[in-house]
Amino acid sequence: MHISYVNGSRVQFTLHELLGFHRERHSATLFLATWLGLIFLGPFPAMAALPLANQVVFWGLVFPGTFAVYMITLIAMGRHLRLARSWIAHVVGATACGLISPEIGTWVGLVHTGSMSHLRLIIGAFSLVCSMASEFLMVTYLMPRYVARLRRAAPEPAPATAPPQAATPPAPLPTTSPADTTARPAQPAMVVLLGRPFALADLLLISSEEHYVQVQTIDGRHMLRGRISDIEAQLPDTLGLRVHRSHWVAAAAVAGLTRTREGWTLDLTDGTQVPVARARRDAVRQWMEAMGKAA
Numbered sequence: 465m466h467i468s469y470v471n472g473s474r475v476q477f478t479l480h481e482l483l484g485f486h487r488e489r490h491s492a493t494l495f496l497a498t499w500l501g502l503i504f505l506g507p508f509p510a511m512a513a514l515p516l517a518n519q520v521v522f523w524g525l526v527f528p529g530t531f532a533v534y535m536i537t538l539i540a541m542g543r544h545l546r547l548a549r550s551w552i553a554h555v556v557g558a559t560a561c562g563l564i565s566p567e568i569g570t571w572v573g574l575v576h577t578g579s580m581s582h583l584r585l586i587i588g589a590f591s592l593v594c595s596m597a598s599e600f601l602m603v604t605y606l607m608p609r610y611v612a613r614l615r616r617a618a619p620e621p622a623p624a625t626a627p628p629q630a631a632t633p634p635a636p637l638p639t640t641s642p643a644d645t646t647a648r649p650a651q652p653a654m655v656v657l658l659g660r661p662f663a664l665a666d667l668l669l670i671s672s673e674e675h676y677v678q679v680q681t682i683d684g685r686h687m688l689r690g691r692i693s694d695i696e697a698q699l700p701d702t703l704g705l706r707v708h709r710s711h712w713v714a715a716a717a718v719a720g721l722t723r724t725r726e727g728w729t730l731d732l733t734d735g736t737q738v739p740v741a742r743a744r745r746d747a748v749r750q751w752m753e754a755m756g757k758a759a
Contacts, residue, residue: 467548469603490606530561554595562588658690668717672710705751708741
């Protein structure tokens with residue numbers, strides 16, 4: 465799923481990776497610090513008058529509940545939309561918080577003499593500011609560390625990607641005819657991308673994510689630190705095309721092209737949808753026509 469966060473960064477995560485980020489020790493620490501800050505700072509005068517135990521119960525229900533609505537909304541958008549925008553999930557979570565908080569406050573003993581609608585608006589707005597600020601800190605300062613950890617945990621390339629001469633015994637060569645030498649399949653060409661070797665034929669999709677590049681091959685995904693433009697400069701022009709500022713696609717991975725009013729997307733053979741930049745549509749159309757895959 466592709467997610468656009470409030471600090472402007474865009475990240476592609478699987479559901480497992482997204483949940484793993486929020487289970488990280490630093491993310492959980494920030495979550496706990498925000499919850500304790502709400503309890504001890506007492507942002508609302510009426511709430512500060514309650515016993516500490518009542519405040520703990522109130523924020524222990526409201527804060528995690530708001531976060532749960534935020535996460536459910538974000539995951540639902542990531543599964544059904546090409547780009548999940550986190551600010552929408554924040555608004556949904558804050559709205560839910562504003563609706564249920566007064567009832568929870570009444571249950572824990574909160575006495576409010578003013579308008580209940582006014583209280584809902586205040587709590588909802590406060591929740592929106594807190595959740596966006598927390599996300600900004602997490603994505604800006606904690607997510608790069610998490611992405612780096614994913615990179616270190618990425619599987620190393622299989623030993624089968626050895627130099628071509630190691631896989632071809634030299635002894636039979638003198639006895640083969642020129643026709644047999646021509647007919648024998650060549651070993652896959654190799655390329656070293658940001659310090660890691662790959663077989664050119666294995667490359668499917670390359671996407672940039674902040675200061676990192678995700679290289680998707682037939683064997684899995686590999687996180688590398690660097691720029692997608694540096695990788696593109698090392699690849700043959702006939703192998704694939706840069707269809708977006710953040711995406712390079714291999715020709716062999718393309719199944720088709722979808723054009724809608726919202727934009728163009730390339731449909732890959734594994735079901736992935738890659739957005740096509742408006743400025744690159746002419747190049748993509750000519751590329752698809754040359755491959756005989758035009759929509």
